[in-house]
Amino acid sequence: MTKRLLSPALLDALERISLSRRALLAAAPVVSTVLALDARAQAQRPVIDITRARTDPLPIAIPDFAGAQPWGAQIAQVITANLARSGLFRPIDRRAFLQESPEATPRFAEWRVIGAQALVTGRVDQQGDRLRVEFRLWDVLPGTQIQGTAYTTQIPNWRRIAHICSDAIYERLLGEKGYFDTRIVYVSESGPRDRRIRRLAIMDQDGENHRFLTDGAWAALTPRFHPNTREIAYMSYARNEPRVYLMDVDTRRETLLGNFPGMTLSPRFSPDGNSVILSAIRGGDANIFVVDLRTRRERQLTSGPSLDVSPCFSPDGQKVVFNSDRGGDQQLYVMDADGGNVRRISFGQGRYATPVWSPRGDLIAFTRLTRGTFAIGVMRPDGSGERILSEGWQMEGPTFAPNGRVLAFWRETRAQDARGGGYSARLASIDITGFNERALPTPADASDPAWSPLIPG
Template sequence: MTFTGRFSARSLAARSLVSRSLAFGAALIFAALLGSAAQARVEIDITKGNIKPVPIAISDFDADNPQALKLGQDVARVIRANLERSGLFAPADPKAHIQQPAAMRVQPRFQDWRVINVDALVTGRMEVQADGRLRGEFRLWDVAAENQMTGLALFTTPDNWRRLAHLISDAIYKRVTGEDGYFDTRVVYVAESGPPNQRVKRLAIMDQDGENHRFLTDGKFLVLTPRFSPSQQEITYLSYFNDRPRVYLFNIDTGQQELVGDFPGMTFAPRFSPDGNRVIMSLAVDGNSDIYMMDLRTRARSRLTSDPGIDTSPSFSPDGRQVTFNSDRGGTKQVYVMNADGSDQKRISFGQGRYSTPVWSPRGDLIAFTKEFQGNFAIGVMRPDGSGERILSTSPSVQEAPTWAPNGRVLMFYRERAWDGRGRGQRVRLFSIDLTGYNERELPTPIDASDPAWSPLSPLIR
């Protein structure tokens, strides 16, 4: 894969696609589309509270033949859905568009877009080239300033069009917010089916919008709590074989799995260190649950806690220097932090209720948690020193297992809900919510879903 030219959202345009080429098809090739360097007026500060979405129009992409035209319509549709789902953009209904795609090959007629009250416009073009490759091109325009904010051309195979749409969505998100996008990511989760006393649980994976869904395991053995590696190609998960908990490494692209070991007393799968070379876990040894570290290359284990209480759910900080975990050593379940060598253990949660499953943000600025108080279950965040606690979602239904989008601005979790108003049966579904707490969405899955894990972004080409 190559990248050439100058591009204002350079860090996004330079993402490597090599690590996912097997799962997503042929790699994409990027080229910049140079535009005006004038200061754009369309910007969002997403660090603030409730944000008014940016009115934006995403025109169907222009094309010269029916195949490319259909792909252009599909790409535009996915971009609209991605941006709308983020809560930061309000895409205009395509039926309200005045100017047609073919008329904007050089530049839009901006007055036609001001009439429908949009601040930003996305135009594009799709071409199926002689060698069979698909060329997708987009431009983001500031309607009020009448200039191009950014642009990008991508080359791939026609069956890889959906990923092209996600990458364009990321570029738009990056240019308007200044933050990395999260649309070119995947989610692995536990797919659940069957009656409560014979529940079948297997691993499944999909794009962040629920598309490209597939099962990774066959359901013969119970699986729990998958975790993504920073390399993005592997996950760890917990499986029960003859009623004994085992930890496996699973390569998503090849389908190969490797047994890490048997771990009696384990209830959560390990989490990777930021460098991917170690995992951290909770183990029950001689009746006492403590936090342990394991080197994946040598399988050597080191013990980090030695408290009579139950220490569980460890999670690394993004720099690998600290660990947050859950412990009842003070009488109730609370959130603690410590150095990665086990030193300087201290409690950081002091609100009312019981705290569990802390997970450090990829940005390092927040720790997400689950909280139970007065019969309600909440998903919240706090700073690593325990200050600034905020509840993002609360429900009388059980909701657990927060996982971060790679940009640290959105959380996903699962919630159990009654099938009907009389409380008969339970449905388990995935939800996402942003840090404002105002944009909660259900993520579509073909069957019940729990224990989500959000993938990281692809690595950058330097």
């Protein structure tokens, strides 16, 4: 019997990839104000090429923000940690600073002597239950201000302000959108490997503001964000019936998506947020359907005796990538959004699964299994330019950050004994060029992450 590669985190009837077939609380509005730029500031062009930054990270100094504490120090620390994790910046050790928390024009000579090429300064003022946070970004070598913005929000949102500042710095210096003001939803795992409890959990991209969305009474799998970041679609085994549900992540209110016979799985929202694409199993085969969220009407896109699963829209909504065993082994296919013009795009050695389209539209990420070795890779939408980013023991489920520059995925470690002791599953992130792989912190084992779009202001 041909082995069929299914959606990655399915259990019982749909097993793991190597087997055969069977918040943040609601954020208060953030008001921003652009501060006057230095008259000598240059046009809006990147300070450093991002390709150069991968091999020679940009030295940047980020002293504590002046004013109200502890907010000033904490905001600077979050910005520092965000930029350091990207692998593209090298924050300078604060013990080297010759000037602390400058509020006026910095003494640039003192920052040049410690090797800083960029400098971030700021001030925090508390106004009742609100904070006004201003930051300025300086190009140290010419001594010019190249970014200046002030934000006003409620005190509990101070971390969001730090992430928004980080995004602004990232974009201004590198010329690409940032990804720090985002969240990750994932499956939190606990218990013995053969009796895992799987709950949905959500956190900021840096692991903070962690909370659970489900209680573990029923297995919950494959969570995916709505474009508005406030809703998710996921698969639940509630009442032992595998179905796709929708959830408001702030209220945790759940609704069943449609009344499909059989099992529904692999949900993802369309780019406009008006529909969900998913797979439904009927009569032993899985086909792809689109469900309109307003009318709940379903439209079938594929048919035939095969397993067509893990569909994902292109960012413009015109194409769909999915994996299928219609050719005898699990491979990646692209079709038009109406189900026409189906064409295979994966031709390397091994089986391919869990495709996801980059928000930039230029790449498709995937999981590949070749002779027992798992890998996370990317290819162009026509199948050309395939590159493996990371490989090893079990790893699956890539998901793009909203700027298309970074991927998250999950990996297992091998069990150390016959009873499964030593097993763990953890999240990781990696640049699309294959550098800067690092662990993402979670309080317990974790799998199947989904990265949110940037959180709306």
